Amino acid sequence: MKQNVDTISLSEYADKLEDQQIKELEGKIIARSLIAQLEEGRQPSYKRGKTTPGVHLMMGDDPRLPEMPENPTFMDFVRLRFSIGGQQHLLQSARLAQKAGLPEKIVLACLLHDVAVSGFIRADHGYWGAALIEPYVDEEVSWAIRMHQCCRFFADPDVGYEYPEMYHRMFGEDYQPEPYIVAEYERARKHKWYMTARQICMNDLYSFNPDILVEWDEFEDVLGRGFKQPSEGLGNDNTSASHMWRTLRRPSNAL
Numbered sequence: 001m002k003q004n005v006d007t008i009s010l011s012e013y014a015d016k017l018e019d020q021q022i023k024e025l026e027g028k029i030i031a032r033s034l035i036a037q038l039e040e041g042r043q044p045s046y047k048r049g050k051t052t053p054g055v056h057l058m059m060g061d062d063p064r065l066p067e068m069p070e071n072p073t074f075m076d077f078v079r080l081r082f083s084i085g086g087q088q089h090l091l092q093s094a095r096l097a098q099k100a101g102l103p104e105k106i107v108l109a110c111l112l113h114d115v116a117v118s119g120f121i122r123a124d125h126g127y128w129g130a131a132l133i134e135p136y137v138d139e140e141v142s143w144a145i146r147m148h149q150c151c152r153f154f155a156d157p158d159v160g161y162e163y164p165e166m167y168h169r170m171f172g173e174d175y176q177p178e179p180y181i182v183a184e185y186e187r188a189r190k191h192k193w194y195m196t197a198r199q200i201c202m203n204d205l206y207s208f209n210p211d212i213l214v215e216w217d218e219f220e221d222v223l224g225r226g227f228k229q230p231s232e233g234l235g236n237d238n239t240s241a242s243h244m245w246r247t248l249r250r251p252s253n254a255l
């Protein structure tokens, strides 16, 4: 008889899913990351033993995901890992900056500002996004991406930036940024590159227009000049960000 999810415990349900996945993955078990479990509101518990002859933990390429080339470029990751909506958000922000006649460095910063939301992780996305691209772009670009995390929560009337109306709806009328964001903003405000971070916020659409489709071709040159693509491929290049690109390539690796 088919059991309803409500009538079994979450761990039983997880076991059932796992059994099903083993079948689908030709004998491989997916060891789900701590973050993936926490995102589902589950307090992860370490499960002992349970080894089955011939059944191993997933390592290497996950057959459920599109296969990536051996030496992947930034655009390979965009094509094969990034969300479509996220891509349009980046492209439309960059187009806005370009139309405003801003320098190429700022257009690039807008093009990459939410690289973490689109292709890696949402929480603390400015920090993760900056870390992902830091070895490959001008220092000002990654600094500004890191700092747009805090700047977007604070109005700057001198340049016409208001607290985003959408944040009232997204986070509630009485939402207050956390102390680390306030402290970071105070530091960013005094920094020589503050306006670069602020420009990201000013060209951030806080959404994307589903009726407009911007192609990456439009920014091929900006990306080509501003993002130093390693010849060995992202993840194979032994930088401070390589492990993050490898995780994005093979997110189901057990270790």
Ligand SMILES: [Fe+2]
Binding pocket: 113, 114, 125, 148
């Ligand atoms: Fe952002």
Ligand SMILES: [Fe+2]
Binding pocket: 089, 113, 114, 204, 205, 206
């Ligand atoms: Fe954004």
